[in-house]
Amino acid sequence: MIKLIEISGDSCASCHALLPGLNAVANENGIALERIDIETSPDAVEKYGVERIPTKVLADGEKIIAKCSGFQPEEILSLWVEAKLEEYSKN
Numbered sequence: 001m002i003k004l005i006e007i008s009g010d011s012c013a014s015c016h017a018l019l020p021g022l023n024a025v026a027n028e029n030g031i032a033l034e035r036i037d038i039e040t041s042p043d044a045v046e047k048y049g050v051e052r053i054p055t056k057v058l059a060d061g062e063k064i065i066a067k068c069s070g071f072q073p074e075e076i077l078s079l080w081v082e083a084k085l086e087e088y089s090k091n
Contacts, residue, residue, distance in 0.1 A: 001061065004056060008035065008055075010037055015054040052070065
């Protein structure tokens with residue numbers, strides 16, 4: 001199952017601002033959205049190679065398809081997810 005994972009922190013203002021756009025992009029693409037807080041799940045930092053938050057990971061089960069960090073507006077996130085899903089479907 002392909003999902004979009006947001007790795008964030010409770011004190012991260014950009015992470016909170018990003019959430020509505022992430023929800024919309026996940027819904028548009030018919031994929032699940034999972035949120036992971038690094039304060040309660042510190043193992044996610046190593047598992048997903050997080051260098052800064054927010055980090056977005058597109059994954060198929062445990063396989064990482066793509067990853068990006070920082071705040072992006074909904075339009076950019078949508079283009080990123082669509083492009084990565086298209087690339088992945090060709091492999």
